[in-house]
Amino acid sequence: xxxxxxxxxxxxxxxxxxxxxxxxxxxxxxxxxxxxxxxxxxxxxxxxxxxxxxxxxxxxxxxxxxxxxxxxxxxxxxxxxxxxxxxxxxxxxxxxxxxxxxxxxxxxxxxxxxxxxxxxxxxxxxxxxxxxxxxxxxxxxxxxxxxxxxxxxxxxxxxxxxxxxxxxxxxxxxxxxxxxxxxxxxxxxxxxxxxxxxxxxxxxxxxxxxxxxxxxxxxxxxxxxxxxxxxxxxxxxxxxxxxxxxxxxxxxxxxxxxxxxxxxxxxxxxxxxxxxxxxxxxxxxxxxxxxxxxxxxxxxxxxxxxxxxxxxxxxxxxxxxxxxxxxxxxxxxxxxxxxxxxxxxxxxxxxxxxxxxxxxxxxxxxxxxxxxxxxxxxxxxxxxxxxxxxxxxxxxxxxxxxxxxxxxxxxxxxxxxxxxxxxxxxx
Numbered sequence: 001x002x003x004x005x006x007x008x009x010x011x012x013x014x015x016x017x018x019x020x021x022x023x024x025x026x027x028x029x030x031x032x033x034x035x036x037x038x039x040x041x042x043x044x045x046x047x048x049x050x051x052x053x054x055x056x057x058x059x060x061x062x063x064x065x066x067x068x069x070x071x072x073x074x075x076x077x078x079x080x081x082x083x084x085x086x087x088x089x090x091x092x093x094x095x096x097x098x099x100x101x102x103x104x105x106x107x108x109x110x111x112x113x114x115x116x117x118x119x120x121x122x123x124x125x126x127x128x129x130x131x132x133x134x135x136x137x138x139x140x141x142x143x144x145x146x147x148x149x150x151x152x153x154x155x156x157x158x159x160x161x162x163x164x165x166x167x168x169x170x171x172x173x174x175x176x177x178x179x180x181x182x183x184x185x186x187x188x189x190x191x192x193x194x195x196x197x198x199x200x201x202x203x204x205x206x207x208x209x210x211x212x213x214x215x216x217x218x219x220x221x222x223x224x225x226x227x228x229x230x231x232x233x234x235x236x237x238x239x240x241x242x243x244x245x246x247x248x249x250x251x252x253x254x255x256x257x258x259x260x261x262x263x264x265x266x267x268x269x270x271x272x273x274x275x276x277x278x279x280x281x282x283x284x285x286x287x288x289x290x291x292x293x294x295x296x297x298x299x300x301x302x303x304x305x306x307x308x309x310x311x312x313x314x315x316x317x318x319x320x321x322x323x324x325x326x327x328x329x330x331x332x333x334x335x336x337x338x339x340x341x342x343x344x345x346x347x348x349x350x351x352x353x354x355x356x357x358x359x360x361x362x363x364x365x366x367x368x369x370x371x372x373x374x375x376x377x378x379x380x381x382x383x384x385x386x387x388x389x390x391x392x393x394x395x396x397x398x399x400x401x402x403x404x405x406x407x408x409x410x411x412x413x414x415x416x417x418x419x420x421x422x423x424x425x426x427x
Contacts, residue, residue: 003046004095008188010042011181015190023197025257028205029169035198036174039181039191086360095187102183117145128167130160138227141166143173152227158210158220159227165209171202200244204251211252221249330408332371332416334401342401349397352424353389360426361387365394367420373413377401386424394422 018038022031120131131147139148139159146163153160166172178195185191211217228245334342356362363386370379380398385391398420407416 006046165206328407375403
């Protein structure tokens with residue numbers, strides 16, 4: 001769900017940029033590429049785990065992984081989970097049904113187009129295959145196939161020139177590719193508008209190709225008006241039709257955009273930067289691959305812990321008096337053991353808050369604390385929280401800690417700092 005929302009927001013940001021800086025230019029082919037590539041990047045970026053934040057990168061963090069399970073639980077949420085759907089499950093189902101609907105409509109449109117292509121009388125050209133049908137219908141192209149009525153084929157050669165431009169520019173491939181974006185973002189009205197925008201760019205580009213071949217612009221525009229009848233029946237095809245005819249004629253009469261306007265595309269740099277920041281992983285920095293996470297099963301009733309923990313030291317200070325863990329001569333110990341023993345103790349005390357269970361909330365609570373000269377756990381705080389209930393539970397357990405044996409530096413007990421992530425996970 002987070003991916004869907006992120007990609008949707010990125011697409012909205014991207015299309016807003018397109019409208020502001022690019023929509024009114026006559027760089028039709030370039031704008032078409034920008035729409036396709038930009039929308040694709042918006043779908044890919046949220047899948048990439050960027051992590052530029054150095055805040056926790058300098059730490060060596062003890063790692064405590066607490067997977068939670070409702071198996072064997074007699075809590076109310078277990079029964080509720082068996083008898084009803086959560087709102088997330090409902091929205092997920094609606095999203096999947098919508099995506100499947102778009103896929104089915106696209107497939108149906110392709111099937112209709114292929115059937116119409118096969119019905120016509122075939123004529124092969126070096127660059128395309130023409131299907132001439134007897135019925136009066138708008139001409140269209142799909143991949144390297146062009147479908148025309150016999151009347152248009154015999155009386156209006158400009159139409160074939162127009163459709164040939166669609167074939168050469170692979171416009172139907174654009175629509176097939178964009179159908180993937182549409183299926184993933186079917187709920188986003190801007191994506192449907194972008195699809196219409198893309199089809200209009202196809203028409204602008206084909207119109208430009210016709211005019212560039214020396215065909216009289218006024219005669220061509222009169223033909224457009226004459227053929228502006230009926231509705232488009234083949235949504236995956238590029239048709240010679242009347243869609244936004246006024247815009248097409250206006251664009252043909254427009255003065256070509258100055259190349260200086262291409263500098264406006266530089267505006268995509270801050271847009272890309274904003275997108276990268278939006279997708280940057282704000283979680284704690286990755287552990288060394290050699291580090292092994294402590295894993296246990298956190299039940300709603302109790303926590304079981306019998307797996308050893310590997311805990312590493314950290315270098316970030318909590319305050320000016322605290323000594324980084326790795327700099328002391330003798331490390332603090334807990335109940336005769338090291339920080340691994342403390343991790344096990346914490347795991348036996350943690351309870352998954354009922355409110356978080358019912359709301360299906362999970363995540364990593366990043367804590368930090370210090371062991372003072374007397375061996376007391378002090379300065380417990382949350383570096384990065386998830387939910388008030390989960391954060392409070394983590395602090396509650398930390399503040400219950402028995403005394404440690406303090407760390408030693410130069411023969412004297414000193415205050416030593418720690419970082420401590422607790423991962424709440426529901427299964």
